[in-house]
Amino acid sequence: MLRLPAVVVNFKLYRQASGKNAVELAKKIDYVAKETGASVAIAVNPLDFHFVKDSVEIPVYLQHVDAVDFGARTGRINVEIAKEHGVDGILVNHSERRLKIADIEYLVSRARKVGVDTMVCTNNPSVSAAVAALGPDYIAMEPPELIGGDISVSKARPEAITETINAVKSIKEIPVLVGAGVKNGEDVRRAVELGAKGVLVASGITKARDPKAALMDLISGLM
Amino acid sequence: MLRLPAVVVNFKLYRQASGKNAVELAKKIDYVAKETGASVAIAVNPLDFHFVKDSVEIPVYLQHVDAVDFGARTGRINVEIAKEHGVDGILVNHSERRLKIADIEYLVSRARKVGVDTMVCTNNPSVSAAVAALGPDYIAMEPPELIGGDISVSKARPEAITETINAVKSIKEIPVLVGAGVKNGEDVRRAVELGAKGVLVASGITKARDPKAALMDLISGLM
Amino acid sequence: MLRLPAVVVNFKLYRQASGKNAVELAKKIDYVAKETGASVAIAVNPLDFHFVKDSVEIPVYLQHVDAVDFGARTGRINVEIAKEHGVDGILVNHSERRLKIADIEYLVSRARKVGVDTMVCTNNPSVSAAVAALGPDYIAMEPPELIGGDISVSKARPEAITETINAVKSIKEIPVLVGAGVKNGEDVRRAVELGAKGVLVASGITKARDPKAALMDLISGLM
Amino acid sequence: MLRLPAVVVNFKLYRQASGKNAVELAKKIDYVAKETGASVAIAVNPLDFHFVKDSVEIPVYLQHVDAVDFGARTGRINVEIAKEHGVDGILVNHSERRLKIADIEYLVSRARKVGVDTMVCTNNPSVSAAVAALGPDYIAMEPPELIGGDISVSKARPEAITETINAVKSIKEIPVLVGAGVKNGEDVRRAVELGAKGVLVASGITKARDPKAALMDLISGLM
Numbered sequence: 001m002l003r004l005p006a007v008v009v010n011f012k013l014y015r016q017a018s019g020k021n022a023v024e025l026a027k028k029i030d031y032v033a034k035e036t037g038a039s040v041a042i043a044v045n046p047l048d049f050h051f052v053k054d055s056v057e058i059p060v061y062l063q064h065v066d067a068v069d070f071g072a073r074t075g076r077i078n079v080e081i082a083k084e085h086g087v088d089g090i091l092v093n094h095s096e097r098r099l100k101i102a103d104i105e106y107l108v109s110r111a112r113k114v115g116v117d118t119m120v121c122t123n124n125p126s127v128s129a130a131v132a133a134l135g136p137d138y139i140a141m142e143p144p145e146l147i148g149g150d151i152s153v154s155k156a157r158p159e160a161i162t163e164t165i166n167a168v169k170s171i172k173e174i175p176v177l178v179g180a181g182v183k184n185g186e187d188v189r190r191a192v193e194l195g196a197k198g199v200l201v202a203s204g205i206t207k208a209r210d211p212k213a214a215l216m217d218l219i220s221g222l223m
Numbered sequence: 224m225l226r227l228p229a230v231v232v233n234f235k236l237y238r239q240a241s242g243k244n245a246v247e248l249a250k251k252i253d254y255v256a257k258e259t260g261a262s263v264a265i266a267v268n269p270l271d272f273h274f275v276k277d278s279v280e281i282p283v284y285l286q287h288v289d290a291v292d293f294g295a296r297t298g299r300i301n302v303e304i305a306k307e308h309g310v311d312g313i314l315v316n317h318s319e320r321r322l323k324i325a326d327i328e329y330l331v332s333r334a335r336k337v338g339v340d341t342m343v344c345t346n347n348p349s350v351s352a353a354v355a356a357l358g359p360d361y362i363a364m365e366p367p368e369l370i371g372g373d374i375s376v377s378k379a380r381p382e383a384i385t386e387t388i389n390a391v392k393s394i395k396e397i398p399v400l401v402g403a404g405v406k407n408g409e410d411v412r413r414a415v416e417l418g419a420k421g422v423l424v425a426s427g428i429t430k431a432r433d434p435k436a437a438l439m440d441l442i443s444g445l446m
Numbered sequence: 447m448l449r450l451p452a453v454v455v456n457f458k459l460y461r462q463a464s465g466k467n468a469v470e471l472a473k474k475i476d477y478v479a480k481e482t483g484a485s486v487a488i489a490v491n492p493l494d495f496h497f498v499k500d501s502v503e504i505p506v507y508l509q510h511v512d513a514v515d516f517g518a519r520t521g522r523i524n525v526e527i528a529k530e531h532g533v534d535g536i537l538v539n540h541s542e543r544r545l546k547i548a549d550i551e552y553l554v555s556r557a558r559k560v561g562v563d564t565m566v567c568t569n570n571p572s573v574s575a576a577v578a579a580l581g582p583d584y585i586a587m588e589p590p591e592l593i594g595g596d597i598s599v600s601k602a603r604p605e606a607i608t609e610t611i612n613a614v615k616s617i618k619e620i621p622v623l624v625g626a627g628v629k630n631g632e633d634v635r636r637a638v639e640l641g642a643k644g645v646l647v648a649s650g651i652t653k654a655r656d657p658k659a660a661l662m663d664l665i666s667g668l669m
Numbered sequence: 670m671l672r673l674p675a676v677v678v679n680f681k682l683y684r685q686a687s688g689k690n691a692v693e694l695a696k697k698i699d700y701v702a703k704e705t706g707a708s709v710a711i712a713v714n715p716l717d718f719h720f721v722k723d724s725v726e727i728p729v730y731l732q733h734v735d736a737v738d739f740g741a742r743t744g745r746i747n748v749e750i751a752k753e754h755g756v757d758g759i760l761v762n763h764s765e766r767r768l769k770i771a772d773i774e775y776l777v778s779r780a781r782k783v784g785v786d787t788m789v790c791t792n793n794p795s796v797s798a799a800v801a802a803l804g805p806d807y808i809a810m811e812p813p814e815l816i817g818g819d820i821s822v823s824k825a826r827p828e829a830i831t832e833t834i835n836a837v838k839s840i841k842e843i844p845v846l847v848g849a850g851v852k853n854g855e856d857v858r859r860a861v862e863l864g865a866k867g868v869l870v871a872s873g874i875t876k877a878r879d880p881k882a883a884l885m886d887l888i889s890g891l892m
Contacts, residue, residue, distance in 0.1 A: 013742035019753040045746050046715040047754050064744025072817055072871070073682035075733025075766035077714050084688040085716050093324065097744035101316065101324040105350045127328045129356040133394060134349060148741055171356060171394065202741070236519035242530040268523050269492035270531050287521025295594055295648070296459035298510025298543035300491050307465040308493050320521035371518055425518070539770065547762065547770040551796045572803060573774045579798040579840060617802060617840065 001117060001137065002059060002089075003039035004175055005222045006198035007188070007215070008119065008140070009205045010043045010063065010091065017206040022048040023055050028212050029205070030056035038219040039198075043091050046077060050085070059088035061119070067103035067110075079110040089117030092136065095144045101130075108136045119177070121200070125163040132171035139168055139176050140200040146180035148203055153180040154190035165195040183214075188221025198222070224340060224360065225282060225312075226262035227398055228445045229421035230411070230438070231342065231363070232428045233266045233286065233314065240429040245271040246278050251435050252428070253279035261442040262421075266314050269300055273308070282311035284342070290326035290333075302333040312340030315359065318367045324353075331359045342400070344423070348386040355394035362391055362399050363423040369403035371426055376403040377413035388418040407437075411444025421445070447563060447583065448505060448535075449485035450621055451668045452644035453634070453661070454565065454586070455651045456489045456509065456537065463652040468494040469501050474658050475651070476502035484665040485644075489537050492523060496531070505534035507565070513549035513556075525556040535563030538582065541590045547576075554582045565623070567646070571609040578617035585614055585622050586646040592626035594649055599626040600636035611641040629660075634667025644668070670786060670806065671728060671758075672708035673844055674891045675867035676857070676884070677788065677809070678874045679712045679732065679760065686875040691717040692724050697881050698874070699725035707888040708867075712760050715746055719754070728757035730788070736772035736779075748779040758786030761805065764813045770799075777805045788846070790869070794832040801840035808837055808845050809869040815849035817872055822849040823859035834864040852883075857890025867891070 002008075009029060011017035017025050022044055033040040034057070043061040044052050053060045065087075066076040082090065092107050093099045099107075104120060111118045112135070119138040122128040128141050141164045146153050153161065165176050178191050179200030188199050201218065208214035225231075232252060234240035240248050245267055256263040257280070266284040267275050276283045288310075289299040305313065315330050316322045322330075327343060334341045335358070342361040345351040351364050364387045369376050376384065388399050401414050402423030411422050424441065431437035448454075455475060457463035463471050468490055479486040480503070489507040490498050499506045511533075512522040528536065538553050539545045545553075550566060557564045558581070565584040568574040574587050587610045589603050599607065611622050624637050625646030634645050647664065654660035671677075678698060680686035686694050691713055702709040703726070712730040713721050722729045734756075735745040751759065761776050762768045768776075773789060780787045781804070788807040791797040797810050810833045812826050822830065834845050847860050848869030857868050870887065877883035 010743060013737065013739055013745050013747060013750070015739040018739065018750050043743075045744075045750070047718060047746050047750055049716060050719050068682065070682055070684040070687065073765060074679060074712075074760065074763040074871075075714075076682050077716050078682060081682070081687050081714070081716055091743065094743040096742060098323040098325055100321040101327060101353060102321055102346050102350055104324060105347070105353065109349070123325050124328070126332070126357060127325055130324060130328065130353040133352040133356055133390075167356075202743075233520060236514065236516055236522050236524060236527070238516040241516065241527050266520075268521075268527070270495060270523050270527055272493060273496050291459065293459055293461040293464065296542060297456060297489075297537065297540040297648075298491075299459050300493050301459060304459070304464050304491070304493055314520065317520040319519060425520075544769040544771055546767040547773060547799060548767055548792050548796055550770060551793070551799065555795070569771050570774070572778070573771055575802040576770060576774065576799040579802055579836075580795060 002041055004197040005192055006039040006041060006177070007218055007222065008041045008043065008177065008198065008200045010200060010202040011206055012202050013045060014206045018045065018048060023051050025206065025211055026052045026056045029215060030058050032212055032215045032219070033058050036216070036219050038222055041089070049087065053086060061089040061091055062087050063091050063094065064097050065090045065107065067099065067106040079107060079114055079116055083114040083116050087116055089119060092118050092120040094121045095123060095142060095147055104131065105134050108134045125160065125167040128164045128176070129167040129171050132168040132174050135172060136174065139174055140179055141176060142179040142200065149181045152182045152187035153178050154182070154187045156181070158190065158194055161191060161194040161196055185217045185221035188218050192222060225264055227420040228415055229262040229264060229400070230441055230445065231264045231266065231400065231421065231423045233423060233425040234429055235425050236268060237429045241268065241271060246274050248429065248434055249275045249279045252438060253281050255435055255438045255442070256281050259439070259442050261445055264311070272310065276309060284312040284314055285310050286314050286317065287320045288313045288330065290322065290329040302330060302337055302339055306337040306339050310339055312342060315341050315343040317344045318346060318365060318370055327354065328357050331357045348383065348390040351387045351399070352390040352394050355391040355397050358395060359397065362397055363402055364399060365402040365423065372404045375405045375410035376401050377405070377410045379404070381413065381417055384414060384417045384419055408440045408444035411441050415445060448487055450643040451638055452485040452487060452623070453664055453668065454487045454489065454623065454644065454646045456646060456648040457652055458648050459491060460652045464491065464494060469497050471652065471657055472498045472502045475661060476504050478658050478661045478665070479504050482662070482665050484668055487535070495533065499532060507535040507537055508533050509537050509540065510543050511536045511553065513545065513552040525553060525560055525562055529560040529562050533562055535565060538564050538566045540567045541569060541588060541593055550577065551580050554580045571606065571613040574610045574622070575613040575617050578614040578620050581618060582620065585620055586625055587622060588625040588646065595627045598628045598633035599624050600628070600633045602627070604636065604640055607637060607640045607642055631663045631667035634664050638668060671710055673866040674861055675708040675710060675846070676887055676891065677710045677712065677846065677867065677869045679869060679871040680875055681732070681871050682714060683875045687714065687717060692720050694875065694880055695721045695725045698884060699727050701881050701884045701888070702727050705885070705888050707891055710758070718756065722755060730758040730760055731756050732760050732763065733766050734759045734776065736768065736775040748776060748783055748785055752783040752785050756785055758788060761787050761789040763790045764792060764811060764816055773800065774803050777803045794829065794836040797833045797845070798836040798840050801837040801843050804841060805843065808843055809848055810845060811848040811869065818850045821851045821856035822847050823851070823856045825850070827859065827863055830860060830863045830865055854886045854890035857887050861891060
């Protein structure tokens with residue numbers, strides 16, 4: 001389980017955060033996490049997983065795992081095999097990899113059983129409430145129209161953060177992180193003040209000229 | 224809105240329930256509904272919709288509508304156009320047409336706005352609770368492994384019915400129908416006794432030698 | 447079968463070309479087709495199909511049909527039921543509704559059997575050659591990056607038209623239409639001069655202030 | 670490139686062929702390949718890739734790679750990152766992971782560019798001809814109804830093998846492997862006699878009590 005509040009960095013399939021670049025970026029993030037004592041995790045692709053995992057001490061998530069059992073499932077990986085490989089957690093239902101509701105339920109339930117954390121991404125308060133009923137470890141709400149953009153959810157849609165936290169709380173006590181356009185400490189501070197337990201970021205770190213400095217700034221908002 | 228308890232007959236794409244056969248079958252079902260005074264609705268495909276709708280007085284649902292707005296969406300229909308055509312309701316997330324959670328939320332929210340009923344299909348108690356948070360008009364729980372089979376959910380999985388009703392009630396008061404393998408009045412009676420507000424059936428009626436008699440039998444279980 | 451060269455108007459799910467608007471637009475197109483003697487067809491959604499088909503004499507296509515047989519296929523329509531309803535042809539694999547290769551082969555083969563025309567959409571010369579091997583009635587090549595835009599394929603990518611026609615011819619003699627950004631008679635004329643047997647258009651007609659005038663202009667390029 | 674004829678073993682997500690079991694099985698296969706001098710390759714999942722690749726000398730394929738460029742593509746891997754990791758080849762369009770035709774074309778074209786082999790799976794002669802036009806390194810035809818079954822394609826559908834080889838040859842000279850139900854040397858011998866350049870197998874090896882013996886038997890049919 002992540003210490004909260006936390007910063008989760010999604011490496012996506014950015015060139016700057018894939019292959020050897022993934023390992024280098026992960027080391028920088030690991031360094032900052034140690035220096036600051038902040039809780040930081042990263043989410044990588046399955047080919048990069050081992051090189052990254054072997055290079056850092058922070059938790060390493062996978063960006064996606066399929067909702068399938070073992071068997072004749074060419075081209076799939078599942079929660080059980082992720083666990084065997086030492087995966088700490090999984091992102092589920094990211095806006096770039098939306099899942100069927102039955103598959104989200106399957107993944108959350110299986111991951112809980114084998115001991116892999118689940119962070120389920122959602123797009124609004126209503127979907128967040130629905131996901132809360134499934135009982136994942138974390139919910140990460142990101143308004144899709146702000147993802148990858150220049151204005152953060154904290155500034156553009158603070159009411160979406162508040163409504164999500166209330167909607168989730170009305171169903172079950174699950175920590176809510178937020179994301180989309182999060183770029184600096186001020187964005188993080190506002191989110192945390194509104195009740196968020198952390199942020200999910202991507203381009204703000206992966207495409208930063210100086211990822212260490214960018215992460216330092218983000219972390220300053222956690223305090 | 225459907226009077227409850229209700230029987231909803233999903234025509235699927237069974238040959239016996241498509242094209243001209245859909246109209247004939249719909250008329251038989253309409254006749255039985257009138258004779259018995261029971262609440263019965265049917266779900267058809269969009270090509271058959273008008274011929275069926277013009278032939279009966281019972282509510283006619285579509286089996287699926289896409290979660291899209293108007294625009295450059297080749298090969299899609301949406302809730303707004305369904306409403307303009309006089310559609311009474313839509314099945315959402317049937318096990319043979321599973322949807323992403325964000326799309327279920329979109330459909331339920333849009334359908335409510337324009338005045339089209341939504342019956343969201345689910346596969347177990349946990350997913351039913353999640354869907355309840357989205358606020359559809361009805362939830363229809365069907366264990367996938369029993370769909371199209373010979374043993375009804377009422378006999379094979381009575382506890383799944385009870386747990387679903389309780390799980391939904393813990394989130395929001397939404398009527399729960401059940402389905403999968405429902406073939407006769409006894410199956411319906413057990414479901415209703417367990418708290419279900421009706422049944423979702425398909426092959427039990429569409430493939431029956433005598434659909435009128437089969438429906439009569441089913442309806443006997445509603446009383 | 448369409449007389450060639452032809453203009454095919456894809457109504458998509460544009461508000462201006464759905465529901466009652468679909469019928470009105472179809473009548474205008476039908477009128478222009480009769481006045482000019484040009485070969486024009488339209489592609490509509492399945493809910494609108496009957497109202498449109500009953501209002502015009504030009505061929506009416508569906509924008510999509512699923513690659514399934516009769517049976518337990520909730521939310522699907524197939525080629526056989528489309529035929530029973532009097533559908534003249536189907537668009538297959540439109541860029542907004544891409545299909546698996548096995549499904550394209552299934553649809554082309556089934557449609558040929560029951561007597562429904564198939565126009566398979568493609569995105570470049572290489573995919574067009576592959577589709578040619580499946581033997582559809584028509585291939586409609588549209589560079590995805592130009593669809594819905596202001597510059598036509600004829601102007602922006604004339605070499606893509608020539609290469610597609612050659613690539614298809616090297617496999618099988620199948621008429622090639624082109625589309626993407628086609629707005630006026632000049633766009634059509636260039637396409638036809640390059641060897642195209644017609645054009646696939648959408649917003650150029652559906653969103654035109656005066657669809658009759660816009661179609662008249664397009665048709666002028668066919669001669 | 671594989672020496673032909675070849676045996677390609679798809680590990681799928683069988684428990685017996687995932688995680689540590691994948692490494693053990695790969696070593697056995699590697700051993701038999703060396704002992705016999707036969708050309709054998711294996712296809713694994715991306716989490717297992719490195720442990721397997723580091724343990725053997727035979728070519729190691731991935732079972733699936735996504736048809737995407739670098740960028741904001743959470744939960745995806747692409748051909749370029751596969752190449753950086755030392756992947757020898759990729760299975761494309763396996764029956765358990767069917768792809769859109771535009772994505773097959775993209776993958777074949779990108780893989781050729783970066784130097785990763787592509788083996789595109791198909792389901793019948795017609796689809797094989799279409800795929801041949803895309804120019805992959807290998808085509809592996811598997812009748813879906815026989816996959817995982819007890820009767821091999823060589824015995825149940827020899828004419829499908831012959832027709833596929835002829836259909837492909839009529840478009841382009843691409844080696845054709847076959848699969849589905851292949852269990853022993855006799856199955857392989859028949860396939861090779863009919864013109865196949867090898868076989869794609871899965872459960873015949875992965876679920877065999879003695880994989881080494883099973884592979885030995887298969888290989889005997891290559892000679």
